[in-house]
Amino acid sequence: LISLGIEGTAEKTGVGIVDDEGNILSSVGNQLFPKEGGIHPREAAEHHAYWIPKLIPQAVEEAGIDLTDVDFISFSQGPGLGPALRTVATAARTLSLSLKIPIVGVNHCIGHVEIGKLDTGAINPVSLYVSGGNSQVIAFESGRYRIFGETLDIAVGNCFDHFGRETGLGHPGGPVIEKLALNGSYVDLPYSVKGMDFSFSGLLSAALRAFKRGVPIEDICFSLQETAFGMLVEVTERALAHTDKNEVLLCGGVSANSRLREMLKIMADEHYANFYMPNMKYCGDNGAMIAWLGQLTNKYFGTVDIKDTHIIQRYRTDEVDVPWVKDYKN
Ligand code: ATP
Ligand code: FE2
Incomplete structure (x- = not known):
């Protein structure tokens, strides 16, 4: 199975493609650098709206696949800036509906941990x-x-x-x-x-x-x-x-x-x-971490209905069951 992940909780837009064995086929992104001051949530959202449609074909090409080879869409559901999250969720829903493939939302913070484990071999x-x-x-x-x-x-x-x-x-x-x-x-x-x-x-x-x-x-x-x-x-x-x-x-x-x-x-x-x-x-925000956590989530819980893809702005790390992690002391 091939998962295409979309990330955009803050000022970085990312799209990554990962298969169910944890091979990262591609991970591309673009960061917003504000001219002055800090990150404005609206500007972050506009940045995502501009970049997601550009990054998707780029990620697909880099992965050496066709868009039709993608089996499901993963997206960062939270935590993050409201307008940014809504833009990402809208893009993910649109892609899911137009390609007629399932969708799954994941927790951004857990994405960081899981890609870290995948990339380093930490257990x-x-x-x-x-x-x-x-x-x-x-x-x-x-x-x-x-x-x-x-x-x-x-x-x-x-x-x-x-x-x-x-x-x-x-x-x-x-x-x-x-x-x-x-x-x-x-x-x-x-x-x-x-x-x-x-x-x-x-x-x-x-x-x-x-x-x-x-x-x-x-x-x-x-x-x-x-x-x-x-x-x-x-x-x-x-x-x-x-x-x-x-x-x-x-x-x-x-x-x-x-x-x-x-x-x-x-x-x-x-x-x-x-x-x-x-x-x-894979340390900073990236699309691959979302695609990979989407794989883990799909394996144990399957995908979700479009109606269950609302954003969760204050999504806590400890709200999510992670049956893929074994409870043993290493
Ligand atoms: P998140 O959505 O996870 O909060 P983010 O939008 O903050 O992510 P990241 O790329 O994960 O994006 O982190 C950016 C932060 O990392 C910035 O606050 C930046 O100052 C900090 N940073 C980057 N390089 C360094 C460095 N060399 N030393 C200390 N901090 C750094
Ligand atoms: Fe992050």
Whole structure:
């Protein structure tokens, strides 16, 4: 069976084609870079409306198949920006109806974890999913992916992006902050882990205040990273110890950061756990992850009626049964 997946929960449009054995036949995408400010949900939706019709033929051609070879459509049903999700769902329904093939909606966050496992060979990891819109520590337990820890306010990528915009570094802020951090030294910023959750808005405000006080930008960037990543690694470490697993998987766009990878790897090594990170192509939002999770979902639950393809804007990772994951300790 061949699944064509459409992704577009935020500013990246992706279309991917994956078969039922997990062979990724193609994955193409296009990212919106706003001229100024952050991502506007309407602009993201317009971006998807423009790009989805262009990316579908491209994905089909790259996969070396015909559009008529596609057996069903998978799409990201949530979580994400409402207008963006609605555009993706509309495109998926249209394709399903016009090709007369079934459709299935999937959870975006689980898509990140499943493509990460597929691409790296990890089997039962504790996953750190960090992006512009999400920051979660996820691990399988009792039939579902449980959220062991998550942000109480903004995502870590959003914290970096907001800092970048306010200080003239541009959007996205993450990559610029990483470069500047190489020449920085530590200044005190608030470290905020509460129970198993973390918070980044206080850190962002403190970093902006330091900038206004004239603290060198390199020092703020360095300290922003050390503090934010320290929080993420602490919670991932505690989830690893609690679940007694022996794999750590990093995914989401913030995975591009070398310092975060280094810190997580050190932590994993200390616990004799293997550290995994998918190819960057499959770290950020992509169509292949949706196509692949569509395959897993279809195998166990089948496809759905068009009337059950409404978007789920606040779709929680732990709302979904994942019978394809076996409940064993590795
Ligand atoms: P999602 O829908 O999953 O929230 P997204 O739209 O935020 O995804 P991603 O590509 O997963 O898209 O992540 C983009 C984020 O990754 C941005 O916040 C960006 O600043 C951050 N980022 C990218 N490169 C780096 C880097 N080198 N260091 C830190 N952060 C980075
Ligand atoms: Fe994502």
